[in-house]
Amino acid sequence: MSEEKILTSCTVGGAVRVHVKDDRITKIRPIVFDEKDAQAWTIEARGKKFSPPRQTSMGSYICTQKSRIYSEKRIQYPMKRVDFDPNGERNQQNRGKSGYVRISWDEAYDLLESEIKRIHTTYGKAAITASTSSHADFGLLQYKMGPFGRFWNMLGYTQLMDNPDSWEGWHWGATHTWGYYWKLGISDNFDMLEEALKHTEMVLFWGVDPNTSAGGYNGQDGTRWRLWCKELGMKMIFVDPWCNFTAGTWADKWIAPRPATDCAMAEAIAYVWITEDTYDHWFVENKTQGFEQFKQHILGNEKDGFAHTPEWAEKVCEVPAREIRALAREWARKKTMLATASIYGVSGACRQPYATEWARLMVLLLAMKGLGKDGCNTWGGASMAPPMDMSFRMFGYSDNGWDTFGLVAKETAKNSVRQKTYRLLLPECVMNDKTEWIGEGFCGNSLEQQLTQQVCPLPKEQGGAPIKMIYRQGGSYISTMTDTNRWPRMFQHKNLEFFVTSDIHWQSETKFADLVLPVCTGLEREDICELGAPGGYGANDMGANFRVIIYMKKCIEPLFESKTDYEIYCELSKRLGFHDRFTEGNDIHTWIRKIFDKSSMPEHITFEEFKEKGYFVVPPPKPDFKRAVSNKWYYEDREVDVADHKNPHKGTAKAKLMGTPSGKIEFVSTFLAEHFPDDKERPVMPGFIEPWEGKYGPEAAKYPLVMMTPHMRFSYHTHYDNKTPWLDEIPAHRIMKDGYAYWPVRIHEQDARPRGIKHGDLVKVYNDRGGVIHVAWVTERMKPGNILSYQASAKYDPIEPGKAGSIDRGGCVNLLTPARMVSKNAPGMACNSVSVEIERWEA
C-alpha cells in the first residue's frame, strides 16, 4: 500500500486539496493555508475587527466530487448509436430510443474526421455548430472555453451564441439605464464588503438567494460576510415570492410579491419617495437624466396617466400597500445596500417576462437614493468584493475571448464563418428554413450589439449553410433551456445529420447522440487557474476571501478510456491539417508554464516551488491601500478609480461618466428612444407591464398557478445532480419515494388542500407544453397561488423514452417553461412566471 498523497485542484465551487491513495481519490478538502502563506486581511468597522479564516471554502456539492468522479454514470468508452450508419441509414428518428455499441478511439476519430469533411464538402463550414457547457470542471486553459474555442474557431464553424441566462434583465435592460455593457449590464463590485461593514444599515435582497447560488466559483466565503452583517445588526429584508433559503434563516422581513409583478412595487416605492420628498435631489438633478418625465409618470400627470400609489401596486403585486409604504420609508431612512445586480444576484426577478423593466427600475431606485453614497450601493448578493489587490496579474478563462490559449500563443484563433446561431433558438435554427432574432448574445462591446439583426442560415453567398451537425462539449440543454421538448424534436429531426457529444457523464441528452466520447474530469488532468476567476466580462468579480492561484494536478489517471477535450481536439486538428497551428509545439505543461511566466507570480515564487506546493495565495492589500468603492466616484463626481481595466472610460475624457449615451443614469433611455421609440414591451422609460405569462397571461384561467424555476441549491446546473447518490439523500434536493429520487415542488397548503394534495404525495405539474412528476413539498414558505420547482434537474426520464412531449418523472421542469423570450427586442429566457396546474399522480 502506497503513502497518501495530497494534491491540489480547483473546482467550479472552490479550490480543493485532493487526497489520493493507491491511485484512488479518497477525499476532497478545502485548502488550509500554512504559516508561510499570505496573512488574512482585517477590516475594522464599528469597533469590531473582521478577518476570515486562512483557508478556502467549498460549495457543499463539491464534497461529492469523489463520488461524482467514480460515478456509475461515467461515460467509459467511445460509443456509437447502434442504428446510426454514416454511409447508409442514419435513423435520426430513433435518437433517444436506440442503444449503443462500443467502438475504439480510432474508429471514433475516423467517423468524426469523415463526417466533418463530408459536411464541409457538401454544405460548407457553416453547416457545423458546436456548443460548450457552462461550468462543468474548472481550470484556466482546459475549462469550457479553452480547447473548444481554439479548435472550432481555427476550423471555422457556426458560433452558437450564449444568452446571458442568469441575469437577462440586467443585460437587456439595465444597460440602457446605467450602461455597464462591458459588465453585461451589472455594476462592477469593488471594496463593497468594507463599505457595507462600515456604513450600511440595511441590506435589501430583491429576488436573490445568495446562500443558495453563491456556492459556485468562490465556495461559500461570502456566507460568512453576510453573517457578519447580521452580527452588526444590519436589517435584512427579502423580496421574493418564495421565502428562500437565505430569507428563511436570516430575514427580518419577508415580502412576497407575485412573480413578474415586482415592477409595480418598485414604482410605488418611487411614488412614496417623490410624494414624501425623501429622494436624493442633488443626485437626481446632476447625475441622471429624464427624472422629471419619470416623476410625472409616477404621479400620474401624463395624458391618460394614473398615480402609481402603493394601493395601486397592491392590486398588482398582492403586497399590502402599507407594507410597500413601510419598505419605502425604511429604505429612505436607512443606508441601504441593494443586494442584486451581480452574477451572485441571480434568482427569480431578472428572468421573467419583461425582466428588463425590473432591472431598469432597480437601477433607478438606487439612483433616487444616491448610488455610491456611503453605505448605499449595489452589492451583488452581498457576496462580492472583499479587500483585494487587483494589481497582481493573473488571468481568467475568458480574458482572451473564446481562445484562452491565445493569452500566451502566437496566434489567437479567429472564426472565418460569419453565420451564427443562438442557444435559445437552436432547435428552430436546425428544424426551420429560416430563423430570425435580434442581438448578439453577450453584448459586451457596445450597446449597438443589441441591434444586430440575425438570421440563420445566412444566405449562401455570405457563407451561410443549414445546420447539419452539432458537436456538444459537455452538459445538457435538455432541462436547462426553456420549453425543453424542442430539443428532443430537434435531435430526431431529419435535418440533423450528425450529433456528437463529448462528456464526463451520461447526461440527459447524451443518449440522443450518434457518437459519444468519454471525457475525464478536472481532477484527471493538469491545469492552472485562479480560484473563481472568470476574467473577461467578469474580470475582478471577486467573491472569495483570498486570491488563490492553483496548480491543478492530475490526481489520478483518466478513468476508463476517457481523455481531455484538449487531447481530442489535438487529434482532430492533426487529422484536419492544423495541428501545428493548434498546439504551436506546446503540450499542456508548456502552456501552463507560459501562463505562469506571464502572470505576476514569478516576482514571488519560482515555477518549481509553485508546482510543488500546488497553490499560491496573493498577498492581500497593505493597510495603507487606497480603497476605491464601486460607483462612489460617480456619486462624488470624480473620475472612475476602481480597478476595472475593462471600463472603456478609464483614463479618457469620459472618466466621470456612466456607460450610457448621455453619460448619466437614464430614467429615459437615449438609446432606446433612438432605436426602439415605439417598443411597448421595453419602452424608453421603464415601468410595470402586465406579464405575458403568469398572473395576467391568457393561460391564467386554464393554468391558475404561477411557477418559479430559479437556480438550484445542491448542484451547479446539471453537473452534480444525478451523478452521486449522496445528493439524493438531501430531502430539500430530491425526495426518495418507492425507491425513486423525485424532484420536489414547493406548494402552499392553501393550494394543496383543494387539490387533495398532501405533503409527500406524487403530483404532476403540467401545462400545454408538457408534464413533470414531482413530490409535493407543502410549505408555508411559498406565497399562496404560486409554486416553485428548481431548474436544471440532471435526470430526464420520460415515461415514453425518446418521445418529445412525454411526461417526465426526473424533474426537468424546463419542459414547462415558455420558449417566448423576455420581450420582442430582449431575447432572454423568461422562466420565472410560468402558468401551470398541478394534480395528484398515481405512479
Next chain:
Amino acid sequence: MAKNYGMVIDVAKCTGCYACFLACKDENAGEEHPGYTAAPPMTGQHWINLIEVERGTFPKVKHNHIPVTCAQCDNPACIDSAENGAVYKREDGIVIIDPVKAVGQKQIVNSCPYRVIFWNEEKQLAQKCDGCAHLLDKGYKEPRCVEMCPTSALLFGDLNDPKSAVSQVVAAQKPYARTPEYDLGDKVLYLNIPRKFVAGAVVYKDSDQCAENVTVTIKGEGVDQSYKTDIFGDFWFEELKSKADYTVEIAEPGYKKISLKVRTNTDVNLGNLFLEK
C-alpha cells in the same frame, strides 16, 4: 493533561448547506478506517444529519436547520448494551464501536436514545460517528464536518484547554444539551436552538398603515416582555416555551386595548392586529 474533545453547534449560524453532511459522506461512505470503523454503505447512514424545521405560517415564517450527530455521551447506553467490550470510550471522550467485536450486536443500535447509531445490514454491524478519531490521531485539528462548515456553526476542540475556541464559547455563551431528558452529557452542546415564537403585525384600522413603535407585551409562564413594533408594525417574541399559555396585549393610548390568549402548540402567527379608536 489528556484531551477532552467537545463540540458546540450554533444553530443561528447554520444555513442548511449540508456541507457537513456531505463532507462526512466523503470521509466515511464506502471508506474503511482500519482500527476505527468499517466501511458503511454508500447511502443510508448519516453520521451527521440536519433536522430541517419550518416554523410559523405565511408570511411570518422561519426556517432552521439543526445539525445532529453522536453526542459522545458521558455514560453511553451503547457501551452498556454491548457485549465483549465492543463499544468503548477513549480517554479523549470519543466513543468507538469496534468494527470487529461489534459484529452481530444489533442491540447496540436500539440502545441509543438519541437514534444516531445505524445498522449495516451487509456487515451485520452497528455503526456511528467516530468523531473522525482516525484523523485526529493523525494530527488533524477537527473532524471533516467542522472543517467544511462555512460559517463556523460547528466548533470543535479540547474542553480541557481553556484557551481553545470551544472552551471559550462554553464559558461565555453557556451552550446547552439539545435533549437534556436523555442526560447525554456535555460533549456536544448547542446554541440558539429555536424554541417557539409568537409574531404578528399591528395595523392602524382607520388609516390602514403599519403601526410602528407600538408596545406589545407578552406575559405568562414566567415571561413578561415587551416589544416595540418595527416600521412594518411587526413584532416577534422568540424563545418562548412550547405548549405554554401566554397573553399578548397592546395598550396603545387612544386605541381600544387588544388582549389575546395564545398557546404555543406550534409557532404562532397572530396575523394582522388592527388598532381601533
